[in-house]
Amino acid sequence: MRQQKDVSPPSTPQERPQNSLQAQFVTITEEEAGQRIDNYLLRVCKGVPKSHVYRILRSGEVRVNKGRIDQLYRLVAGDMVRIPPIRIAEKAENSHVPAAEFSVIFEDAHLLVIDKPAGVAVHGGSGVSFGVIEQLRAARPEAKFLELVHRLDRDTSGLLLLAKKRSALTSLHEQMRDGHTDKRYLTMVAGDWKNARQHVKLALHKYSTADGERRVAVQADGQPSHTVFTLLKKFKDYALLEAELKTGRTHQIRVHTSASGFPILGDDKYGDFALNKALQKATDERGALKRMFLHAYQITFTHPESGKIMTLKAPLAPECERFLLSLGKPVN
Template sequence: MRILRIDETRAGQRIDNFLLRECKGVPKSHIYKAIRGGQVRVNKGRISSDYRLQDGDMVRIPPLRLPEPEQPRHVPAAAFPVVFEDEHLLVIDKPAGVAVHGGSGVSFGVIEQLRAARPEEPFLELAHRLDRDTSGLLIIAKRRAALVGLHDMFREIRARKFYWALVQGDWVNDRQHIRFPLLRWLTESGERRVKVDPAGKAAHTIITMQRRFGRFSLVQAELKTGRTHQIRVHLAHSGFPIVGDDKYGDDAIRDQFARQGFKRMFLHSGRLEFDHPVTGQPLVLEAALPAACQSLLNRLEK
């Protein structure tokens, strides 16, 4: 049995989510049963699973039965290029090909590697997501207050997020609004996909022309909503799939560029504009195009 004191870094978190992270490996059913049965106590009193922890709370965690032991999972520590950091936030430049978190066949991702590299940090949580094959700016909260503020900011669309994409085709308009509703679905193999569907959720992307390369165009995409695969599906449905996109792109084009050494999707989160969720300081953060993307543009230019 353990008794833990809650500090400000954990205040505001639901007791069930706190226990799931604190008691790694314990099945969810065991944790909820312990809460319902009164074995988990806060300040010596019973609580429900949606109770939000307060600074100074004393949490009693009873002995919980673990499943059969497995080989411990090794998460290699990794450092990523830091674009901005203070006591509340960490913003990194994520490389393509690295998932932001473990799951769906991925043993670990950026967040697990950061936690392994920074054991002194009591709180590191993703503030938003990037697809595995998308590179660029990724925000990690170092305090719960920052995480809550960032979630509110993204939900209320008070942040501006800009991506750069190389698409197949000669983009026509200098600036174009795309508003196709998006619906998530699963393939027969269980793979997550998104499609344009009237029954889907509203989605809004602003595309701005950057450079033309004949059969290809470099565009800037500003997200006004944050749907899964939004930029990829909006561009593909418009007839301009992203180069290297293995879900919604052109397989022949992807293979062509792969033979030339470009083996990723050309989608990069290059600019973020938002007010710091704690201090209110206006932030404009940028991450340059990765070398592989810039090299490809140079070849197309020639």
């Protein structure tokens, strides 16, 4: 971003304005064009509460080309944005994000695809000070643009796509919205799964618990949701399934299996809590499992620049693979 007047705007979308009593004037680059003004401000004003960002938008303190805009305005290259004086909490200013890299499945000038381990959030928030995206940005300070294309639950491992260009982010979001991506997961559930292939279509409703945690419930007036499950291996008490997402709702696979009577092993939100506790210790019949058995192992999409159809895979996480092998030969 280029400096306008006598103030210093953030040099990249990943940096936040410093505590200042001066307004900032920033010029939107080609890479930043196309995004909504509210999303842009949430990115550049790291540490500022979301409610405050929307307040300055509603009040007209944020201007584009000297005119008022609403939160749905999409930025155009060359737009001059006025960001009003914002005071950021000292805690946010002083917070330290440790730099980290993750196992890379694919990378070029447009995309970065990693194999995210279980137990790591994809971004900060909801009690988590930082996640994959913040750690990658810290490890790659030279990156002009780096954004999550989609999300994975903290306890889910596997393929996570990140865009290194605004054009790649827009293209992949369009593909996902139009149903042109194919996402597949490996999961192990408890119970006597019968069908070789099973469609689950249960509408899902998002809500928050009293302590602010996200939850999802099956509800008739919820969002339409569709998962296709394929039985891969059947054991005495468990079944290894492939889950193909036809829609991409929050916690979709977890709620669809649980509502069907087959909770995912290790799921601490929708699973069988007594079974989860028992699984943490090995027995004569099986090894221990101390995480949720849900892994994003395959994704197919069109490369945003070349137009080539790409299918990427991430091997089953080692801790899940060990548990699977400990079960011995399947019964089917």
